[in-house]
Amino acid sequence: MVLVTVEKKKLARRGIKVIFYLYIIGIFYFVLLSERYGRDTGYDTSHVNLVLFKEINRFWTYRHLLSTEAVVTNLFGNIFAFSPFGFMIPIVINKKKAFFRAVFATSFFSLVIETSQLIMKVGVFDVDDLLMNTVGGLIGYMIYRVVVAVYDLYNRKRAAK
Template sequence: MSFKRNKRIRFLGKILFVLYIAFIIYFLIFSDWYGRTGEMEEYHYNLVLFKEIKRFWNYRDQVGMFAMFTNLFGNVIIFMPFGFFMPMASRYRSFFSTVFYSFGLSLCVETFQLITKVGSFDVDDLLLNTIGGLAGYVMFVVCAAVRRRYVNRKKDCYRRR
């Protein structure tokens, strides 16, 4: 693949990454979903790992499947683009960098929610968001391997001619 094409792909990755960060900040902090319409009177937080995950799973019939799905899988899904675009847009492409930055962004969001009393601080969200970032990174690695294989096959075809 040519240098110019690599540069264009990297630039596109940076643009998508910035758009994703803007979206995630809006969605997780300012969106009207899940009680974020106004400031709460008191702090809500969970510092016990797996407490909210177990609660949503055990009471899935009472809270509804949609609420259970959005809490458990939504927190994973919303951070998958971060894990995908971060290595595409930056020089830090390692597994550990992705885990570190996914956890860091999630911690910033959760802390902001706690301080502003918009939403709640939940260690389960930290775990699920980090898992989502990691899943996005795995998707990036698979896509990069498929792209490299395609490019190498294309080069081999031109060499044989």
């Protein structure tokens, strides 16, 4: 019986790894190539924002002039987009208590994305995005910890019966 559980866990981990790699490919496509956000052409020069909270403040200040989609996408899109990364990274690296690794990996992945935008001259290299992506990864990791805690509690109660 325990052997089946271990095998199921291994199979689930493999499935999460596949989903994780597909997710990374999807993020790169969305950020660098998606025509929906004007990525089909690119700029003549690179665009950079190194002032923390500049874009967040700009979108918040002018939210009444912008579409709801633009405001939500720019203020919350990065957080939502990177939450799955923070959730899946402890599974992929096979560490239950991997807080710092999850935050570092999310920050590093975000930096790779932003640097790719800079090099390819699509989008903007934005420190606000680095911050919001990392916050998203942190939220994803916290959700992961809650799920693990609930799962462990469920298994302990089931084993006690």
